[in-house]
Structures are given as C-alpha cells and as structure tokens.
Amino acid sequence: MKNRLKVLRAERDWSQAVLAERLDVSRQTVTAIETGKYDPSLPLAFKIARLFGKPIEEIFQPDEIGQP
Amino acid sequence: MKRPAFVDRGLLCIGLVLAAWLVSYFAARWLLKHAAMGTWLRVAVALFPVPFFALFLVLFIRNIRSMDELQRRIQLEALAIAFPLAVLLLMTLGLLQRAIDLPFEDWSYAHVWVYLPIFYSLGISIAARRYR
Numbered sequence: 001m002k003n004r005l006k007v008l009r010a011e012r013d014w015s016q017a018v019l020a021e022r023l024d025v026s027r028q029t030v031t032a033i034e035t036g037k038y039d040p041s042l043p044l045a046f047k048i049a050r051l052f053g054k055p056i057e058e059i060f061q062p063d064e065i066g067q068p
Numbered sequence: 069m070k071r072p073a074f075v076d077r078g079l080l081c082i083g084l085v086l087a088a089w090l091v092s093y094f095a096a097r098w099l100l101k102h103a104a105m106g107t108w109l110r111v112a113v114a115l116f117p118v119p120f121f122a123l124f125l126v127l128f129i130r131n132i133r134s135m136d137e138l139q140r141r142i143q144l145e146a147l148a149i150a151f152p153l154a155v156l157l158l159m160t161l162g163l164l165q166r167a168i169d170l171p172f173e174d175w176s177y178a179h180v181w182v183y184l185p186i187f188y189s190l191g192i193s194i195a196a197r198r199y200r
Contacts, residue, residue, distance in 0.1 A: 025136040032138055032199040041137050
C-alpha cells in the first residue's frame with residue numbers, strides 16, 4: 001500500500017517524532033509506515049486521516065487497483 | 069511514541085521483579101544442593117521462585133499491551149521465530165541424546181533454558197530490522 005504520509009508531514013514541517021507523539025505511536029512505526037514497510041491498522045489509518053483532516057483514501061492508496 | 073512515565077516505571081518494575089526471580093531461583097538451587105531439609109520443605113523451596121516469575125509474566129504482558137501495534141507485531145514475530153527454534157533445539161538434543169548419549173550435566177533442560185531468552189532476543193532483532 002502506498003501512502004502520502006511523508007509528504008503531508010513535510011507540508012506541516014513536523015518531524016517523525018512529532019507525528020509519532022500526535023498519533024501516540026513509536027517513531028519506528030511512523031518510519032515503517034512512511035517507507036511502506038508496514039501497513040497501519042484501520043483504526044490507526046483513520047487516526048492519521050483525522051489528524052491531517054483528509055479522507056483516508058487521499059492518504060493511503062492500494063499498490064494496484066484490481067479489476068472488478 | 070514518547071513513553072508515559074507509568075510505562076517507564078513499569079519497565080523498572082519488570083527489571084526488579086526479574087532480578088528478584090533470578091535471586092530466588094539461584095537461592096533455591098543453592099539451598100536444594102547444600103541444605104539438609106525434609107521432602108516437603110524441599111518442594112516448598114523448589115516452588116519458591118514461581119510467584120516471582122508469575123508476577124514477572126503479568127508485568128511483561130501488561131508492558132506488551134501498552135505498546136503500539138507495530139511493536140506488538142514485532143513481539144509476535146519474535147515469538148514466531150523463538151518458539152520453533154526452541155522446539156528444534158529440544159528435538160535435536162533429544163535425538164542426539166539417543167544417538168550418542170550426550171552428557172546430562174552439560175545438555176539437560178537445566179542448561180537448555182538459557183538458550184530461550186537468546187532465541188527471543190534473536191527474534192526481536194530479526195523482526196525489528198524488518199521494519200527499520
């Protein structure tokens with residue numbers, strides 16, 4: 001899953017530590033999400049979306065959209 | 069995540085209880101080897117470290133529950149590595165014991181348990197590296 005977390009964080013000039021504190025997770029978790037090594041749970045994804053004031057699909061996109 | 073003060077206190081408590089368990093364990097071993105006691109007293113001494121370990125387990129689980137979702141996943145993957153390794157070690161030693169009669173003093177379960185925290189640490193290291 002791709003995400004725009006790093007871009008959104010940079011737009012607000014937040015460090016990973018600041019974002020981690022606001023999300024109540026470890027900095028390692030923020031790093032792993034940003035680098036695509038870890039996909040957050042749905043509750044955490046919603047928390048991220050709420051923090052940035054955006055719909056969840058604007059922040060997280062699937063790697064490949066499958067055909068119906 | 070900046071750990072709240074109660075989590076740091078929790079880690080300190082875990083360390084203290086673990087130290088208490090280790091002291092009670094080695095004290096029990098020493099007493100069972102060197103002190104002359106009746107059977108029931110020997111059983112009581114042998115069981116003496118159990119409550120310390122039970123408390124350690126409760127605090128350890130509480131600490132894991134206070135972690136975020138990635139940290140919990142790392143713990144799970146560490147156990148998924150450590151547990152089969154422990155089974156492999158015990159199974160292999162069991163077979164080797166049958167094959168070449170390993171000396172009990174060096175390879176009994178009393179010595180093998182030392183490898184369990186090593187496997188767990190190895191699991192933590194491998195799992196954590198994956199998400200770096």
